[in-house]
Amino acid sequence: xxxxxxxxxxEVTEMGQEVTLRCKPISGHDYLFWYRQTMMRGxxxxxxxxNNVPIDDSGMPEDRFSAKMPNAxxxxxxxxxxxxxxxAVYFCASSRDTQxxxxxxxxxxx
Amino acid sequence: xxxxxxxxAALSVPEGENLVLNCSFTDSAIYNLQWFxxxxxxxxxxxxxxxxxxxxxxxxxxxxxxxxxSGRSTLYIAASQPGDSxxxxxxxxxxxxxxxxxxxxxxxxxxxx
Numbered sequence: 437x438x439x440x441x442x443x444x445x446x447e448v449t450e451m452g453q454e455v456t457l458r459c460k461p462i463s464g465h466d467y468l469f470w471y472r473q474t475m476m477r478g479x480x481x482x483x484x485x486x487n488n489v490p491i492d493d494s495g496m497p498e499d500r501f502s503a504k505m506p507n508a509x510x511x512x513x514x515x516x517x518x519x520x521x522x523x524a525v526y527f528c529a530s531s532r533d534t535q536x537x538x539x540x541x542x543x544x545x546x
Numbered sequence: 547x548x549x550x551x552x553x554x555a556a557l558s559v560p561e562g563e564n565l566v567l568n569c570s571f572t573d574s575a576i577y578n579l580q581w582f583x584x585x586x587x588x589x590x591x592x593x594x595x596x597x598x599x600x601x602x603x604x605x606x607x608x609x610x611x612x613x614x615x616s617g618r619s620t621l622y623i624a625a626s627q628p629g630d631s632x633x634x635x636x637x638x639x640x641x642x643x644x645x646x647x648x649x650x651x652x653x654x655x656x657x658x659x
Contacts, residue, residue, distance in 0.1 A: 469647070479590075479635065479649045492644040527589060533597075535580060535637070535647060537590040 440538035442528050448544045454516040457541045460509055461530030469535070470503055470513050471527040479527075485511065518545045548573045548640050552650035560658050563626050567653045569619040569636035577639040581610050581621050584633045584652070593634075594621070598641075626657045 441460040449455055461468050469484040483493040485505045493503070500519070505511040515522055523545050529537045549572045559565050569579070578597045582590040594603045594610040596619070602611040609622040619636055635652040639645060 467645075478651045481646055481648075484644075484646055486645075492646050529590075533578065534592050534595045536592060537582075539589045 440528055440530050440536055442526075442538035442541050444541060445539065446542045446544075448546065449518055450546050451519055452517045453545075454514065455518045455522075455543060455545075457513040457526050457528075457543070459511045459513070459528030459538060461511070461528070462536055463509070465530035465532050465536075466508075467531045467535075468505060468511050469529040469531070470511070471529065472524045473527060473540075474524045482513070515543075518543075520545045548576075548638060548648045550636060550638050550648050550650040552634075552636060552653050554653060555651065556654040556656075558656045558658060559626055561626060561628060563657075564622070564624050565626055565655075567621040567623070567634050567655070569621070569650055571617045571619075571638045571648075573640065574614045574617055575641045576614065577641045577645060579610075579612055579619050579639070580637045580647070581608075581619075582635045582637065584635060586632075590635065626655075628657050628659045631655055631657050 443458045466487050470482040471479050473479045482495045483503045488505045503513045525540045525542050527537050527540045529535050551570045553568050576598050580595045581593040584590045596603050596612045607624040612619045633652045633654045637647040637649045639647050
């Protein structure tokens with residue numbers, strides 16, 4: 437298996453633009469997690485899905501953030517409109533028991 | 547609310563030393579606990595997973611223990627090497643409410659050659 441796949445790996449955008457981050461989990465995993473990592477706040481859980489259904493989105497910072505999982509092999513995290521304070525590394529992870537992380541998307545909002 | 551703490555925040559040791567990293571959690575109702583390694587600019591790599599019914603897990607030079615009653619886990623690294631230099635994070639999967647992971651802030655380890 438190729439592991440958890442995320443795209444893009446790097447994204448630079450201007451304030452106010454829409455950003456879409458993509459994730460392909462490991463086949464057979466029934467949980468998918470979206471995290472954000474910054475120096476100030478560490479690793480924060482944004483939202484997670486179980487069998488494609490959002491279970492806990494209490495970590496989503498505000499309405500500008502949304503996440504979908506239309507099928508078992510694909511998820512998106514969208515930020516609209518983006519702001520400079522959204523700059524961070526965004527990780528996707530999947531699990532059955534052991535959690536496996538993707539390489540992350542480094543987002544810079546100017 | 548579950549809180550996870552890792553002490554120390556940073557640690558430097560000479561090569562060859564055995565060392566222990568600590569992870570504390572406030573709510574003993576956990577499903578499992580996982581230790582990760584993160585290299586600079588990289589994602590997290592899973593090292594060991596301990597189920598709530600287990601006391602320890604071993605992989606090579608790594609040994610992780612779990613004491614739910616005291617809310618503690620330790621990661622023991624034997625005969626440390628410069629290649630072990632990284633940030634080590636523990637994560638607790640809760641059973642209260644939703645089955646989400648709560649991460650500690652990590653211990654940044656530097657092994658000196």
